[in-house]
Amino acid sequence: MRSTPHKAFVTSALAVAALAAALLPGSTASAAEAAACTPTQVLANGGFESGTSPWTQSSTSVITSRTGQSAHGGTSFAWLDGVGGTHTDTLSQSVTIPSGCSSATLTFWLHVDTAETTSSTAYDKLTAKIGSTTLATYSNLNKATGYVQKSVDVSAFAGQTVSLAFTGTEDSSLQTSFVLDDIALNTSGDTTPPADSTRTPAAPAYTVSLTSNTAGTVWTGHESATFTNASATALTEVYLRLWDNYHGTCSAPPITVTNVTGGTAGALSVACTALQIALPTPLAQGQSTTIGFDLGITVPSGADRFGHDGAFSMIGNALPVLAVKDGSGWHLDPYTNNGESFYSLAADFKVTLDHPTSLLVPATGTSTDTPGTSGRTVTTATASKVRDFAWAAGPFSKISGTSPGGVPVNIYSVSGISSSSAQSMLSTARSAVDAHAGRFGAYPYGELDAVIDNNFWFGGMEYPGFVLDLVSTTALTHEIGHQWWYGIVGDDEYNSPWLDEAFTDYATDLAQGLSGTNCWNSVSWASSAEKITNSMAYWDAHSSRYSTVVYGYGKCALHDLRRLIGDSAMTTLLRNYATSHWYGVSTTAEFKAAAQAATSTDLTSFWTTHRIDG
Numbered sequence: 001m002r003s004t005p006h007k008a009f010v011t012s013a014l015a016v017a018a019l020a021a022a023l024l025p026g027s028t029a030s031a032a033e034a035a036a037c038t039p040t041q042v043l044a045n046g047g048f049e050s051g052t053s054p055w056t057q058s059s060t061s062v063i064t065s066r067t068g069q070s071a072h073g074g075t076s077f078a079w080l081d082g083v084g085g086t087h088t089d090t091l092s093q094s095v096t097i098p099s100g101c102s103s104a105t106l107t108f109w110l111h112v113d114t115a116e117t118t119s120s121t122a123y124d125k126l127t128a129k130i131g132s133t134t135l136a137t138y139s140n141l142n143k144a145t146g147y148v149q150k151s152v153d154v155s156a157f158a159g160q161t162v163s164l165a166f167t168g169t170e171d172s173s174l175q176t177s178f179v180l181d182d183i184a185l186n187t188s189g190d191t192t193p194p195a196d197s198t199r200t201p202a203a204p205a206y207t208v209s210l211t212s213n214t215a216g217t218v219w220t221g222h223e224s225a226t227f228t229n230a231s232a233t234a235l236t237e238v239y240l241r242l243w244d245n246y247h248g249t250c251s252a253p254p255i256t257v258t259n260v261t262g263g264t265a266g267a268l269s270v271a272c273t274a275l276q277i278a279l280p281t282p283l284a285q286g287q288s289t290t291i292g293f294d295l296g297i298t299v300p301s302g303a304d305r306f307g308h309d310g311a312f313s314m315i316g317n318a319l320p321v322l323a324v325k326d327g328s329g330w331h332l333d334p335y336t337n338n339g340e341s342f343y344s345l346a347a348d349f350k351v352t353l354d355h356p357t358s359l360l361v362p363a364t365g366t367s368t369d370t371p372g373t374s375g376r377t378v379t380t381a382t383a384s385k386v387r388d389f390a391w392a393a394g395p396f397s398k399i400s401g402t403s404p405g406g407v408p409v410n411i412y413s414v415s416g417i418s419s420s421s422a423q424s425m426l427s428t429a430r431s432a433v434d435a436h437a438g439r440f441g442a443y444p445y446g447e448l449d450a451v452i453d454n455n456f457w458f459g460g461m462e463y464p465g466f467v468l469d470l471v472s473t474t475a476l477t478h479e480i481g482h483q484w485w486y487g488i489v490g491d492d493e494y495n496s497p498w499l500d501e502a503f504t505d506y507a508t509d510l511a512q513g514l515s516g517t518n519c520w521n522s523v524s525w526a527s528s529a530e531k532i533t534n535s536m537a538y539w540d541a542h543s544s545r546y547s548t549v550v551y552g553y554g555k556c557a558l559h560d561l562r563r564l565i566g567d568s569a570m571t572t573l574l575r576n577y578a579t580s581h582w583y584g585v586s587t588t589a590e591f592k593a594a595a596q597a598a599t600s601t602d603l604t605s606f607w608t609t610h611r612i613d614g
Helices: 017-023 243-247 419-440 473-481 498-511 536-541 543-565 567-580 588-597 604-609
Strands: 077-081 087-096 103-114 125-130 133-139 148-153 161-170 176-188 202-212 218-228 235-241 255-261 264-269 274-283 288-298 306-309 312-315 347-356 366-371 376-386 391-393 397-402 408-413 448-452 460-463 466-469
Touching: 077 087, 077 161, 087 176, 103 125, 103 133, 133 148, 161 176, 202 288, 243 255, 243 306, 255 264, 274 288, 347 391, 391 466, 397 419, 408 419, 419 448, 419 473, 419 498, 419 567, 448 473, 460 473, 466 473, 473 498, 498 543, 498 588, 536 543, 543 567, 543 604, 567 588
Parallel strands: 202 347, 408 448, 448 466
Antiparallel strands: 077 176, 087 161, 103 148, 103 176, 125 133, 125 161, 202 218, 218 288, 235 274, 255 288, 264 274, 306 312, 312 391, 347 376, 366 376, 397 408, 460 466
């Protein structure tokens, strides 16, 4: 969502088998089989708010809401040990991890409260096991004043039904309490996005290391990008999109790329937002290579998706990413300030950010902090199958919570945002992420960070696992909806903006209990050329109509489709469509085909009436 203030509130699942084999050596699974994973959260009652079932506990006092400890979220928690004498407590649940899912992650919040005074001896221990495998062990040495989130990769157990068990043991004196809450086991998609031989470079992996100045407004370092050619046509070049050069000039660009390795830098084009890199030798189908370069980022002043609002820097679209080449050729569309131009394939990122300890750095993916040099912290953020990467830096106020479904949520507020507003946004985010996940598939990005600043002129903006927003329930619900419609189910945002904006506004209505009754009745077209499916080239020339048509008419068309084919069929259609395009790319033609397959009613006149072409 890139909006003006008034609108802030408002299948190619079949793969070429040879290509799949080339991209996944040794793999015999077809794309249809790979897409069989329906992302989900497989552990029940992880927040202990629904009694004790289906947990098995060693005593009736393990799952509790008694005084002495507190919940991470809600009112109930699991309290193991804490008796101050020789004691063992256990807590377990049988879980089935689907075989079609490549990623399975166990997360839980742990608070260790101890009377032990040693800093070297682990007298009391908590062990987390799955089946007979020990996942992690904690002890009185892990004591902390509050909860700390733990995350463990359990993908190796895909296709198995196993027992997840926590065992706490105390020695003869000095109590240690191991308090657990908001446990989740999330599974997500196939190993690679749905194969499509026309979209390349495929399977990008970016490794980035940057160091900031004291204010967090200048970042310098290195980036490398490894990728595979998925196309039958050999690649002789690639393009990097330096999107944020829109915010400067070609003589003084805010994004600089120098010292390129693995290729030869050509000329900047498209107002200096595209950089050609000629490859040393043609890259054949199935072959991979790596390019690297030194990177400089200077954040301009302004409360923007790339800009600093006083001491608070928002750094969206600053990392160069590979442009996409498909059946239409290289997509080198211009930047648009009215919406989005971004079209990128799902990628893996590992980003290391060295910054002053006084600055908090929320970012895409899951982050860990380690001490740097004097007065500095190194934040390492890792993210899998995301389309781009964004972060912020500043002396934010931070509050955290977990959705009932087990998603960790962090709210970062600039100065001037009241604590009550921040709490309201935390409540909205916790509710919204579960509402969308329940309809379209489990949220796969680990934690969710939201940066709140009422000075944002554009309303809100989405990035994978990271959103910018005003204090607005509707806008934040919308931006979180984009995690599915743009983030997980991608699209060419410049040429088909309705595929993420209309679908996200429709999802926002559903999450807020709005049915869009009679909303199509208020449609009034400005001209015969105006269509829901027009590109940003059209909307940049007719900017006053962009919000009305793409967001408003777009979501009303989807409400109309639901009324035509029925609630159940529409629910199934969108969930199956998301699953089959998980980490892939959606097109209007594919959605129309999927919708037609979901009903016996001929939809030809529906598409014409609603001006959905493609």
